[in-house]
Amino acid sequence: MSFTDILYEKRDGIARITLNRPDVYNAFRAQTCEEFIAAMKDADHDSTVGVVVLTGAGEKAFCTGGDQSSHSGGYGGRGVIGLPVEEMQSAVRDCRKPVIARVNGFAVGGGNVLVTVCDLAIASESASLGQVGPKVGSVDPGWGTALLARIVGEKKAREIWYLCRRYSAQEAEQMGLVNKVVPAEQLDAEVELWCKEILEKSPTALAIAKRSFNQDSDSIRGIGNLGFEALALYYQTDESQEGVNAFKEKRKPDFRKHAGK
Structure with missing residues (x-):
């Protein structure tokens, strides 16, 4: 598979997946998700x-979640909400190798969720993290x-x-x-150091450890499946659309006038 939205490199036992949409703060669209899933697998x-x-x-930016410019009642791809977000997140969880988030800037919205599902996270002092969903008519x-x-x-x-x-x-x-x-300026060196330490360990033991950690919280997968079904319906409401429209128009949303309609 050729990649347009991500960069994928494998060298010295380390696979690097870079979300490559800096013009939109590395927000992901449907194509980004598909490439991410393929690279992770x-x-x-x-x-x-x-x-x-x-x-x-x-x-x-590390990642700022779903690209709102491509979201108008759906993101145009497959999946319950037009993005295979569940598969994207599960690909990180299901990968038998430890996954390290190199947090180089904004990690907000879906980007914060990616940090959450990664096994480890190393951040630059300039990074900032948080959620924006309820501000733009969305939620994970x-x-x-x-899991958060x-x-x-x-x-x-x-x-x-x-x-x-x-x-x-x-x-x-x-x-x-x-x-x-x-x-x-030390972020890459620190990530490299952690990677080298991991590569010295038994890959099978690490895979078993990851499976064991995941098993304790894997019931959340079912919660997410149910939740995204509800989210797909919510995205069709005027209340959710108010968040998207306000974001595009660079104004403060007025969710209350649409609530319950």
């Missing part, structure tokens, strides 16, 4: 790969909510979703959402 099946690094192109009803609560705690997860604030990399480290924060 390839890395999983390649016995020469021992660890996967996920990042975003440029210095400004699976890993982005339930397991990572940062129930109260903090609700704060993240209900208030849609931005959190610094240091705050994300304190709440357990990222493992380590380093200066921007």
